[in-house]
Amino acid sequence: MLAGVSVDYYTRLEQGRERRPSDQVLDALARVFHLDAEASEHLHQLARARARRYEVDGQDEQVKSHVLLLLDSWSHGPAAVLNRRTDVLAQNALSLPSSKG
Structure with a gap:
């Protein structure tokens, strides 16, 4: 006020x-x-x-290729890349829900 x-x-x-x-x-x-x-x-x-x-549209939506390679090679635990709205942009296999049930 x-x-x-x-x-x-x-x-x-x-x-x-x-x-x-x-x-x-x-x-x-x-x-x-x-x-x-x-x-x-x-x-x-x-x-x-x-x-x-934030002027560049979509810039924060793209995951760089070297980050994707790192995610794919990360076997220690679940890992994900989030944007500023906490949307999951990429994740490794350990962070995916298990198909076992």
Whole structure:
């Protein structure tokens, strides 16, 4: 409320579901949290880094071939690769449900 943003919007920011907060919103949050210039700049850098990281569609959905090879060779226990939404993108044979029943 003090920053002039809704509770819902602020919650989305905290949870990382709002990817591109404006400079005005970041400035308002920095003011409300009494951040000094250095901390305020850091907040802006964090927000810009997050926006860039997710701009490329599907980038976090692709498992690199060397990771797939590692999964296939891992025989010590179950292993899986998850995306940021915790969807299983790849897994080794030990993490698959057993067909025995």
